Amino acid sequence: MELHFTKMEGIGNDYIYVDGINQDVNMTPEFISRISDRHFGIGGDGMIVILKSDIYDFKMRMFNLDGSEGMMCGNGIRCFAKFCYDHHLTDKKVLNIETKAGLRIVELVFEGDEVVGAKVDMQEPILDCKEIPVIFNQEKMINEKVKVGDKEYSLTAVSMGNPHVVTYVDSLDFDIETIGKQFEHHEMFPKSVNTEFVEVINDHYLKMRVWERGSGETMACGTGACAVMYASYINGYCKEKATVELLGGKLEIELKEGHIFMTGPATTVFEGKIKV
Numbered sequence: 001m002e003l004h005f006t007k008m009e010g011i012g013n014d015y016i017y018v019d020g021i022n023q024d025v026n027m028t029p030e031f032i033s034r035i036s037d038r039h040f041g042i043g044g045d046g047m048i049v050i051l052k053s054d055i056y057d058f059k060m061r062m063f064n065l066d067g068s069e070g071m072m073c074g075n076g077i078r079c080f081a082k083f084c085y086d087h088h089l090t091d092k093k094v095l096n097i098e099t100k101a102g103l104r105i106v107e108l109v110f111e112g113d114e115v116v117g118a119k120v121d122m123q124e125p126i127l128d129c130k131e132i133p134v135i136f137n138q139e140k141m142i143n144e145k146v147k148v149g150d151k152e153y154s155l156t157a158v159s160m161g162n163p164h165v166v167t168y169v170d171s172l173d174f175d176i177e178t179i180g181k182q183f184e185h186h187e188m189f190p191k192s193v194n195t196e197f198v199e200v201i202n203d204h205y206l207k208m209r210v211w212e213r214g215s216g217e218t219m220a221c222g223t224g225a226c227a228v229m230y231a232s233y234i235n236g237y238c239k240e241k242a243t244v245e246l247l248g249g250k251l252e253i254e255l256k257e258g259h260i261f262m263t264g265p266a267t268t269v270f271e272g273k274i275k276v
């Protein structure tokens with residue numbers, strides 16, 4: 001049997017996109033980590049499957065490099081919407097997409113006839129520790145000093161449908177592999193966590209690196225950039241609109257009427273088929 005796929009990336013956060021409406025897709029962790037492997041597979045930060053939804057236009061399921069399933073993917077959902085439009089699964093330019101974290105509304109961005117990106121209503125950020133989830137002795141974790149490994153960090157925990165913890169650093173040049181794993185496996189995060197390390201450049205420009213649960217360091221994380229903007233806003237480091245620069249590029253993030261909006265590119269790298 002063959003599996004048709006499209007490799008796509010949103011500022012370097014790359015996934016293998018597969019149409020699960022017109023073909024059967026193996027969604028076991030073993031298969032996902034095998035095809036995502038950069039030496040023995042197609043290569044990517046994981047796999048994203050396009051499915052029919054009973055309530056909205058489409059349903060997105062996303063899987064990390066280790067095969068674990070994520071609730072939401074910010075860079076992924078922009079590419080997901082482009083995939084649906086480019087593959088003629090829809091001619092809508094605004095798509096309602098069902099994710100494990102609920103509805104996300106994606107407005108495609110065009111250059112001429114070509115879809116080059118999207119603006120996404122990422123819904124309301126969540127600070128409630130129980131919902132994120134974070135085991136902590138207060139309702140919210142905002143700029144709280146917590147020891148991770150042998151160092152104390154000031155942490156702000158935010159859910160964008162998936163769990164994030166944001167911390168501020170003087171320099172982005174550090175051993176993310178060691179520190180990222182300490183956060184990812186810390187007992188205060190019962191469902192693990194995505195960790196964002198942020199350098200504040202000014203009140204409308206933030207730079208970050210991310211360590212994603214299930215995938216390790218990636219070039220970018222869309223939900224992470226939203227969590228960073230919101231954490232920085234409530235900590236008084238930025239205004240309602242900010243550019244967030246990640247290793248793979250920039251996203252524009254805006255807080256409007258309690259919702260976070262993310263705008264960024266979506267790019268097709270190549271298409272193919274593999275024997276499964």
Ligand SMILES: N[C@@H](CCC[C@H](N)C(=O)O)C(=O)O
Nearest residue numbers: 070073074075162221222223
């Ligand atoms: N890269 C993504 C987030 C992917 C999911 C995450 N690793 C999780 O398991 O929560 C993004 O762009 O948001």
